[in-house]
Amino acid sequence: MLVSTAAYSESSTMHREPCHMTYPSDGTVQWECRTLRPGETLETLFGEQWVAVARFNRIDRRHIHAGLSIKVPKQIDDVAYFAPLPLLYLAAEQDKRFILINLSEQFLGAYEYGILRFAVPIASGNGHDETPTGEFRLTAAHRAHQSCRYPVEGTDRPYPMNYALRFHINREGVSYWIHGRDLPGYPASHGCIGLYDEPMQKEQYGYPKSPELNDAKRLFEWVLGGEVEDDRLIALTNGPRVHILGKAPRQH
Incomplete structure (x- = not known):
């Protein structure tokens, strides 16, 4: 059976920040960069709306850590159905x-x-x-x-x-x-x-x-x-x- 070459290996793309990724839709939502502090998670910062922020940043919870910069919408409702x-x-x-x-x-x-x-x-x-x-x-x-x-x-x-x-x-x-x-x-x-x-x-x-x-x-x-x-x-x-x-x- 033929297999994919797309398994886990991020060595060539390490240290990228979601906040520094540019998408065509960036201008449709007002947002600001936030650098996460120790102990901060998507859940502690955004409560039940953490999923919307994760999707907006194209990131999963395992990759959220202190020192990472993410895009935070000024109005979370703007990305509720992003x-x-x-x-x-x-x-x-x-x-x-x-x-x-x-x-x-x-x-x-x-x-x-x-x-x-x-x-x-x-x-x-x-x-x-x-x-x-x-x-x-x-x-x-x-x-x-x-x-x-x-x-x-x-x-x-x-x-x-x-x-x-x-x-x-x-x-x-x-x-x-x-x-x-x-x-x-x-x-x-x-x-x-x-x-x-x-x-x-x-x-x-x-x-x-x-x-x-x-x-x-x-x-x-x-x-x-x-x-x-x-x-x-x-x-x-x-x-x-x-x-x-x-x-x-x-x-x-």
């Missing part, structure tokens, strides 16, 4: 399910007949290993996928790529997937598209203690039409189309 993607995508109005990925925004949108149903932050190719752009189609799904190239940091365990959806195989035979992974607040993968998977993080790193975010599972079940118990590779016949556009942002 989705820097078109609410209506006419190119997909005939598609029962369609996925739009904007690398410039680091966001993915799930569309039904051209109407945006939900939008989630991503981590795409890290600049050295780029995510391919263009028109694709999902051809396989694998709930319990894992990398054969990259381990979980500090271990020899294969990096989990749960709820994986394959959208491309290049000429060298390398597969590209949408799957669960760490979201450090900047493009960090080896070409795949990473989504929140806090249950995986708790299993591998012991944090967060109470997982809540699992966009990888949400997208996977949306594509397959419901919960899937089969851990075998599932071939998708005429799977949803995927359109990837834009260019991953750089730190300013």
Whole structure:
């Protein structure tokens, strides 16, 4: 089975700050940089609205730490339903399910007949290993996928790529997937598209203690039409189309 090159390895993108990442939608929300102090977390700072701030920064809780600078909206309500993607995508109005990925925004949108149903932050190719752009189609799904190239940091365990959806195989035979992974607040993968998977993080790193975010599972079940118990590779016949556009942002 072909595998992805997008498992955990952030050595080439270390020390990036979410506050210094530039997105086209930055001008639509008033925000300011805040450097986190010891003991501060998204939950202690923003209470029940921490999820909105995490999504706005394209970051997960495991990567929040003292000294990190994040973008803090002046009005938290401004990012309560943050989705820097078109609410209506006419190119997909005939598609029962369609996925739009904007690398410039680091966001993915799930569309039904051209109407945006939900939008989630991503981590795409890290600049050295780029995510391919263009028109694709999902051809396989694998709930319990894992990398054969990259381990979980500090271990020899294969990096989990749960709820994986394959959208491309290049000429060298390398597969590209949408799957669960760490979201450090900047493009960090080896070409795949990473989504929140806090249950995986708790299993591998012991944090967060109470997982809540699992966009990888949400997208996977949306594509397959419901919960899937089969851990075998599932071939998708005429799977949803995927359109990837834009260019991953750089730190300013």
